[in-house]
Amino acid sequence: MSQQNVWKALADPTRRAILKSLKQESQTAGALAEQFPMTRASLSHHFNILKNAELVRTERRGQHIVYSLNVSVMEDAAAILMDLFSTKNTATDERS
C-alpha cells in the first residue's frame, strides 16, 4: 500500500460511499452497482482504485465477485490520518 494511493482513493465521493456501504456488509459488485447512478464499467474502475489502495479485497463466489473491506489496511490508514491531524505525537518514545 502506498500512502498516496490511499489518499487518492479517498478523494472521490463515490469511493468513500462504496467504503461506507461495505462497512455495513460485504457485497457483490452488482449489489453495489445498484446503489450508484453510473455504469458498471465506471464502478469497476472505482473498485480497481480501492483494490490498488488495498482498502478492499475480493473473493469470487460463482458468477459473483464479493467485495469486502480490508480491515487491517483501514486501520493503518486511520493511523496515518491521525498522524496528520492530531496535535499529539503518535508512536514516539516521548514521555507524556
Next chain:
Amino acid sequence: MSQQNVWKALADPTRRAILKSLKQESQTAGALAEQFPMTRASLSHHFNILKNAELVRTERRGQHIVYSLNVSVMEDAAAILMDLFSTKNTATDERS
C-alpha cells in the same frame, strides 16, 4: 467547509506536507516556499486550496502573510475521517 474540499485538499502530497509543517509552527508563505521544490506561484495555488478547505488561515504581517493551521476545522476533519474508518458508530444514541 465542504467535506469534498477537505478530501481533495488532502489528496495532494505537497499539501499534506504543508499541513505537517504548519503543525510544527505557523509560517510565512516565503518560509514555507523554501521547503518545497516548486515556484512560489505553484505554492500559492496549494495555499488557496487549503484555505478553501478552511484547513489553514492567513494573517498579514507587514509584507508577509503568515499561514497557520485552522485547528478547529482540522478537528472536524479528523472526526469525518474517523466516521469513515472506525467500525464503531460515532455520535449516535446507540447503547454500547
Next chain:
DNA sequence: CTTATATTTAGATATTTGTCTAAATATATG
C-alpha cells in the same frame, strides 16, 4: 456447445489538476 448473467477491460473523451512563466498587487523604505 450455446445461451444467459456478472463483471472487467479497452478505448475515447471531457474535465480537473499541478505546474510553469509573466504580470499584477501590496507593503516597506529611501
Next chain:
DNA sequence: CATATATTTAGACAAATATCTAAATATAAG
C-alpha cells in the same frame, strides 16, 4: 514618488481523472 521585497493572479499546458460505450472474459445452466 521610486525601488525592493513578498505574495498572488492570469493564462497556458501536460498529465491525471471520471465517465461512457462496446467488446471481452468468466461462470452457470440448459
